[in-house]
Amino acid sequence: MTKLIGYARVSTRQQSSDRQETDLLAAGVRRDDLYRDHGVPGARASRPNFDRAIDALHAGDTLVVTTLDRLGRSTQNMLALSEELRVRGSGLRVLNLGGGDVDTSTPMGSMLFTIMAALAQMELEVKRERVVDSVSKRRKAGMDLGGRRQSISESQIRNAVRLVDGGEPAAQVARDLGMSRATFYRRSRALAD
Incomplete structure (x- = not known):
């Protein structure tokens, strides 16, 4: 059968x-x-x-x-x-x-x-070619490539806090670290505790 x-x-x-x-x-x-x-x-x-x-x-x-x-x-x-x-x-x-x-x-x-x-x-x-092309264009433009976020060390957070204390806007410092302002504040408070 x-x-x-x-x-x-x-x-x-x-x-x-x-x-x-x-x-x-x-x-x-x-x-x-x-x-x-x-x-x-x-x-x-x-x-x-x-x-x-x-x-x-x-x-x-x-x-x-x-x-x-x-x-x-x-x-x-x-x-x-x-x-x-x-x-x-x-x-x-x-x-x-x-x-x-x-x-x-x-x-x-x-x-x-x-x-x-x-x-x-x-x-x-063709799909692989498109992905490689897209990644290279995004990389040249300085755009986010996606994927898992890099972990930000305590040392980087401390340096960022110094920048904010020195007059840099918190939103810009957080953006440069690749995180939201709320996450930056939460991480900096955790270091202070």
Whole structure:
């Protein structure tokens, strides 16, 4: 008896795979045949539950994903997956490709899969390029790059208090430290206690 094996993946623990799971269940995947990876980036070749999903496939079964990028972003890895599915006698169904099966054992299906894999990798590379470009532009403009704030030492707070005592505006000193005026006052009071 052939089965649909579903696979859902999100890159970070904070993300939810609920939408993917809903779509996979609506496509006919049974809840028992649904594998999920949370906090696993697509660029990583080894994903624990993805490996289990592949192991669950038998001849005639179909691997179902919502989008091609859930499988990964490297063309090389996706082509290796295509070959592995072909050897197993299993198919692949990508729901965002019109819901049709992409039969990687046929020349047309193999070509479509290869093109889509290359596009997924290109999308990743374009995204990386945009991030690098944005960071360099923000850095040149002296803008905040985001991320975790640097911790401000007690010594820096003491020096900032001296500046304020010397007549510098507290708001400007706090801004130069990268904190709000209220946080600056709270930190300076904590040192005084």
